[in-house]
Amino acid sequence: MAEAGTLHDAFIDELRDTYDAEKQLTKALPKLAKASSNAKLRQAFESHLEETQGQVERLEQVFESLGEKVRGKHCDGIAGIIEEGKSIMEEDFDDTTMDACLIAAGQRAEHYEMAAYGTLVAWAQAMGHTEAAKLLQQTLDEEKAADKKLSELAEGGINQSAADGPHSEEDEEPEAAAAGGTRKSSSKSGRR
Numbered sequence: 001m002a003e004a005g006t007l008h009d010a011f012i013d014e015l016r017d018t019y020d021a022e023k024q025l026t027k028a029l030p031k032l033a034k035a036s037s038n039a040k041l042r043q044a045f046e047s048h049l050e051e052t053q054g055q056v057e058r059l060e061q062v063f064e065s066l067g068e069k070v071r072g073k074h075c076d077g078i079a080g081i082i083e084e085g086k087s088i089m090e091e092d093f094d095d096t097t098m099d100a101c102l103i104a105a106g107q108r109a110e111h112y113e114m115a116a117y118g119t120l121v122a123w124a125q126a127m128g129h130t131e132a133a134k135l136l137q138q139t140l141d142e143e144k145a146a147d148k149k150l151s152e153l154a155e156g157g158i159n160q161s162a163a164d165g166p167h168s169e170e171d172e173e174p175e176a177a178a179a180g181g182t183r184k185s186s187s188k189s190g191r192r
């Protein structure tokens with residue numbers, strides 16, 4: 001019978017998964033940047049691309065600090081998130097709605113990474129891999145900052161511009177519907 005795997009084995013496995021996820025993101029981020037209409041959003045994706053390239057190198061340092069070979073293992077999770085992002089980019093949305101959707105897609109990826117790095121830092125600390133923990137924490141901080149930047153762009157105007165754009169449902173239903181009582185029987189009442 002094979003020997004049972006340890007937390008160290010699981011840690012290396014997660015590192016390989018995350019290494020692959022970062023590499024996938026270096027290919028996806030330029031697409032998000034290209035699809036952005038808002039200049040600040042495009043710039044946010046571009047600067048996170050540069051950061052992500054640094055994160056790939058930082059993971060290589062982590063492998064080295066552990067005396068492990070640098071190796072990736074296909075990350076299905078981020079592949080799925082990237083796939084969903086691609087489907088959104090194929091939609092025919094107006095420019096600001098597309099920007100809001102690109103932010104949503106980007107933040108899904110950031111949160112996935114934050115979860116991964118949060119675990120990696122905690123495990124590295126628990127096993128006394130101080131150097132690895134320090135490096136992983138640096139990336140975790142960058143992911144959190146990137147996520148915050150996207151929230152600021154969304155809440156600082158992009159969401160509102162998208163909401164202020166043509167809104168078919170609202171156009172059909174005047175204020176009376178929102179006030180209650182006089183709703184037309186054919187209206188989509190489930191939405192309120």
Ligand SMILES: [Fe+2]
Binds near residue numbers: 025143
């Ligand atoms: Fe990353």
